[in-house]
Amino acid sequence: xxxxxxxxxxxxxxxxxxxxxxxxxxxxxxxxxxxxxxxxxxxxxxxxxxxxxxxxxxxxxxxxxxxxxxxxxxxxxxxxxxxxxxxxxxxxxxxxxxxxxxxxxxxxxxxxxxxxxxxxxxxxxxxxxxxxxxxxxxxxxxxxxxxxxxxxxxx
Ligand SMILES: [Zn+2]
Ligand SMILES: [Zn+2]
Numbered sequence: 616x617x618x619x620x621x622x623x624x625x626x627x628x629x630x631x632x633x634x635x636x637x638x639x640x641x642x643x644x645x646x647x648x649x650x651x652x653x654x655x656x657x658x659x660x661x662x663x664x665x666x667x668x669x670x671x672x673x674x675x676x677x678x679x680x681x682x683x684x685x686x687x688x689x690x691x692x693x694x695x696x697x698x699x700x701x702x703x704x705x706x707x708x709x710x711x712x713x714x715x716x717x718x719x720x721x722x723x724x725x726x727x728x729x730x731x732x733x734x735x736x737x738x739x740x741x742x743x744x745x746x747x748x749x750x751x752x753x754x755x756x757x758x759x760x761x762x763x764x765x766x767x768x769x770x
Pocket of ligand 2: 651652725726727728751752753
């Protein structure tokens, strides 16, 4: 499958093969790295997987503590209350290196990369927000194409 922008039809990826599920993020001792930078990718190159859980903004106070979103760990607000994502389900998760023509527009504060906490932060050349990049050194390295903003086409 090739994923294209739903608004303008421009291809955002090359041909990708579907995985049955999103893999576990590879373990990485990012705090030991000599240079800050992205972790190894969660999804291998030239593949994609569909995220079954809610992902990204908005984050709301959770009844039961747990990971805020898949592979993100626990998050809490300034009052120490646990947060959980109420973002969209069904994101298409890919290796960020497989995406083309996207421009980063920060939606939440980060140190060296981008965080998914503020919602979509990747813009197509046509100006439409289409994806969420997670690339800060302490986060899994993934790009989530928004199911509502891209289309899958046969190459
Ligand atoms: Zn577009
Ligand atoms: Zn960083």
